[in-house]
Amino acid sequence: xxxxxxxxxxxxxxxxxxxxxxxxxxxxxxxxxxxxxxxxxxxxxxxxxxxxxxxxxxxxxxxxxxxxxxxxxxxxxxxxxxxxxxxxxxxxxxxxxxxxxxxxxxxxxxxxxxxxxxxxxxxxxxxxxxxxxxxxxxxxxxxxxxxxxxxxxxxxxxxxxxxxxxxxxxxxxxxxxxxxxxxxxxxxxxxxxxxxxxxxxxxxxxxxxxxxxxxxxxxxxxxxxxxxxxxxxxxxxxxxxxxxxxxxxxxxxxxxxxxxxxxxxxxxxxxxxxxxxxxxxxxxxxxxxxxxxxxxxxxxxxxxxxxxxxxx
Numbered sequence: 001x002x003x004x005x006x007x008x009x010x011x012x013x014x015x016x017x018x019x020x021x022x023x024x025x026x027x028x029x030x031x032x033x034x035x036x037x038x039x040x041x042x043x044x045x046x047x048x049x050x051x052x053x054x055x056x057x058x059x060x061x062x063x064x065x066x067x068x069x070x071x072x073x074x075x076x077x078x079x080x081x082x083x084x085x086x087x088x089x090x091x092x093x094x095x096x097x098x099x100x101x102x103x104x105x106x107x108x109x110x111x112x113x114x115x116x117x118x119x120x121x122x123x124x125x126x127x128x129x130x131x132x133x134x135x136x137x138x139x140x141x142x143x144x145x146x147x148x149x150x151x152x153x154x155x156x157x158x159x160x161x162x163x164x165x166x167x168x169x170x171x172x173x174x175x176x177x178x179x180x181x182x183x184x185x186x187x188x189x190x191x192x193x194x195x196x197x198x199x200x201x202x203x204x205x206x207x208x209x210x211x212x213x214x215x216x217x218x219x220x221x222x223x224x225x226x227x228x229x230x231x232x233x234x235x236x237x238x239x240x241x242x243x244x245x246x247x248x249x250x251x252x253x254x255x256x257x258x259x260x261x262x263x264x265x266x267x268x269x270x271x272x273x274x275x276x277x278x279x280x281x282x283x284x285x286x287x288x289x290x291x292x293x294x295x296x297x298x299x300x301x302x303x304x305x306x307x308x309x310x311x312x
Contacts, residue, residue, distance in 0.1 A: 003091060004171060009037045009109050010092030014082030015100040016044040018216055019054040026062065028103035028211075034110040040090050042082040043072040080180035080188045083164075087171075087179050095171050097164035101216045104165075108209035112168040115205045124200030125169035127161050130210035139214070147204040151197035152244050154190065155237075157253045163189030165210050173200055186229040194237050227270060230258050251281035256288065263295045 011029045015022050022041070029039050041059065045052040052072070062068040071089055073082065087095060094116070096109060108128065116126045126147075132140040142160045146153055153159040161167075167189075177195050184191045196202070234241070234254060241250050259274030275292060278284060284292075 004093055005091045006093050007036050007113075008092040009034065009094045009096055009113065009168070010040055010086070010090035010171075011037060011096045011098055011104075011109075012040045012042065012083055012086030012090060013098045013100055014042045014044055014079050014086065015055060016076065016079070016082070017051045018100050019051060019058050021101040021213070021216060022055065022058050023061065024103055025098055025100050026068065028105075029098065030065070030067065031106055032104060032109045033106050034113060037067060037109065038090065038092060039068045040086040041068065041070050042086045042089075043070065044076055044079065044082040045073075046076050047072070047074055078182060078185055080182045080184060083188075084179040084182065087174055090171075093171055094168055095174055096168050099165050101213050102165045103211045103213070105209045105211065107207070109168070111205045111207055111209060115203055116168060116170075119203045122201050123203045124173035124196060125167055126203040126205055127166045127168075128205040128209040129207060130162050130166055130212050131208050132212045132214055134214045141208060143206070143208070144204060145206065148201045149197050150202060151194060151240070152246065152250075154193060154197075155241060155244070155250045155254070156246065157257045161189075161193065162210075162212060163193075165212065169196075184229065184232070186226065187233045191233065191236070194240055198240070223267060224270060226258060226262065226267075227273060230254065230274075248282040252278045252284075254278075255281065256284070260291070260295055263292070268296070 013022070013025055013029075026039055026041065029037060043052065043055050043059075045055060059070045062070070069089065071085060073085065083097060094113060096104075096112075098104060112126050112128060116123065119126075127144075129141070129143050131138050131142070142162065144159055144161070146159055150159055154161060173196065176199075177192065180188050181191050193202075234251065241247055244250065255274045255278035259271045259278060262268070262271035262274060275284070278288075
């Protein structure tokens with residue numbers, strides 16, 4: 001059994017097929033003002049892949065750094081499994097998560113540890129605000145203020161927690177939750193958070209403390225799998241959703257936001273399926289339709305025809 005070290009923050013970085021960004025992520029942790037840290041990099045690439053070889057080359061730079069631990073999966077298992085491996089191999093009282101293409105700003109851990117230590121035991125962790133960047137330029141800033149049990153706001157897509165990279169959680173909480181559900185290939189952070197909010201509250205450090213880089217995400221392939229995973233997520237948590245007073249609105253928002261993501265990925269037929277499901281849950285408003293129209297990229301089809309096909 002791993003001996004937990006008080007006040008130590010373990011930062012788990014799962015990495016897969018993106019070695020070009022990994023060094024930036026690691027250095028953003030090593031450059032934290034909070035120095036009681038360990039970095040656990042979990043290589044989820046297949047052992048014989050080119051990405052494994054490239055990742056190994058990147059990691060040679062940190063061979064002599066005692067704060068960095070490098071673990072290799074024998075084969076690709078998925079991000080949830082990699083995070084669970086990192087949790088198992090880490091020693092921190094606190095656990096922070098970082099995607100391999102994102103980066104912490106220098107005060108991230110210091111401010112979050114300070115906030116969490118002032119909260120009562122009902123709080124299992126804290127999150128922070130963040131900014132999105134594309135090609136090195138800031139494209140959006142997110143400034144949430146909510147804390148406590150914010151599962152309703154999360155499911156309504158009103159609170160952009162942005163998942164793993166903004167979180168600092170107590171190790172004991174993650175262990176009680178049995179880590180991440182490895183059956184989820186998408187929505188891994190949401191899946192964990194819905195279960196988290198059954199027993200715990202989440203605090204907030206209101207500063208922008210994370211850079212979320214969109215360069216590696218803009219060409220993400222989305223397809224029928226995205227719809228199937230959404231179905232799985234909504235079915236898994238149907239009782240949690242039913243317990244809230246806005247069930248229809250949640251289903252609408254879940255399908256509507258996925259539809260917009262699919263439009264952005266030029267998966268227009270799948271997007272229409274999502275918008276139809278959203279409309280069946282709760283009628284789309286004129287504003288909803290205008291937003292669809294503004295985001296629609298399939299220029300050969302008139303917007304009126306698109307909306308008509310969704311609403312019929």
